[in-house]
Amino acid sequence: MDSSPYGLARPTVDDARAAVLRVHAGDGPRVWDQLLHAAGPQPGIERLLDLMATSDATTRLCALALQIRLNSHTHLTAAHDMTRS
Numbered sequence: 001m002d003s004s005p006y007g008l009a010r011p012t013v014d015d016a017r018a019a020v021l022r023v024h025a026g027d028g029p030r031v032w033d034q035l036l037h038a039a040g041p042q043p044g045i046e047r048l049l050d051l052m053a054t055s056d057a058t059t060r061l062c063a064l065a066l067q068i069r070l071n072s073h074t075h076l077t078a079a080h081d082m083t084r085s
Helices: 013-039 045-052 057-084
Strands: none
Touching: 013 045, 013 057, 045 057
């Protein structure tokens, strides 16, 4: 199976980190460290999105954008698999 159906890659923890650092600018490292601390060791993207969705307004918007991308990837992967079988 292609990991990026239709050219849309599944979001990663690195994508979440980049988004948080970008939107929070100088405060980004602190916000990211708090999220990681709350998430526990080696969190997956789903766990981080859950935490981000309960954070400050800016972080919630990042979570929403990444959740849309994750959902889109999931649905496109399923559609891609169905059309290939």
